Amino acid sequence: MTKDAPEKISLSDLRIEKLSKRHNKIIDNFQSSNKELKDFLVEDALDNQEMAISTTYLWFFNPKNELAAYITILADAIRIHGTRLGKSFVDQGVNYKTLPAMKIGRLCVDDNYVKKGIGKQTTYFAMKKMIRMNEVIGCRFLVVDAKPDSVKFYKKMDFEVLKQREKGTLPMYYDMIKLIKYFKENKTKLSKAKEESIL
Ligand SMILES: CC(C)(COP(=O)(O)OP(=O)(O)OC[C@H]1O[C@@H](n2cnc3c(N)ncnc32)[C@H](O)[C@@H]1OP(=O)(O)O)[C@@H](O)C(=O)NCCC(=O)NCCS
Secondary structure, three states: OOOOOOOOOOHHHEEEEEOOHHHHHHHHOOOOOOHHHHHHHHHHHHHHHHOOOOEEEEEEEHHHOEEEEEEEEEEEEEEOOOOHHHHHHHHOOOOOOEEEEEEEEEEEEOHHHOOOOHHHHHHHHHHHHHHHHOOOOOOOEEEEEEOHHHHHHHHHOOOEEOOOOOOOOEEEEEEOHHHHHHHHHOOOHHHHHHHOOOO
16 A cells, blocks of 8 residues: 555444434534535435435444444436437347336545545445345346536446436446346355455
8 A cells, every 4th residue: 555545444344323313413423525415414314214215324433433424225216218228228128218226315425534445335335235125126226316526436336327417416327237146146155245345
């Protein structure tokens, strides 16, 4: 590691808790320069969860017992009609206009914890949830409306752009099919992969 490279946080130093009322005080201390993402956590995340609109998971850095990040996930559909992705399905004889997806509704790493590998781990966490979900229902894509500042991060995570937009958020997707097939065929490896933090 070079002198200036940020130190990565190990998955074993993180713990995940589903958001609940007992976190009210803790979430007040969460720091993000992105006001909308902080406000969502404090004002809306729990209400949305209680209404079954989305589910939020808090990520704590154990050595300091600090809230380091949160991720909010929900069910969604990806509209592929008229896109290059849609055409690739038509070529395979699949003519649906939309396909099932899970959405990263919100993802935010506390300002003090950015670039330490936590965003990557939270994204892997969403992927792992999707693999489990596929044991019960079909769900093909992990999607996000990426804020301009986070597009490079999602590209690094191998998300692709669904369609270009002039302004605002950018619709991006990750096709889960290879991972879903891999873990279907190698079920026992899932727990090992978790230990190794691949997922
Ligand atoms: C975007 C965000 C979630 C990334 O989380 P993070 O914990 O800082 O990212 P990680 O450390 O896990 O980075 C994973 C990889 O992406 C790269 N990366 C992260 N942010 C990047 C950026 N802004 N530009 C370029 N690369 C970036 C990292 O260098 C790392 O690469 P590596 O694996 O080769 O080392 C975080 O910066 C954040 O919460 N930002 C503010 C809110 C936001 O924009 N949320 C997204 C809403 S859609």
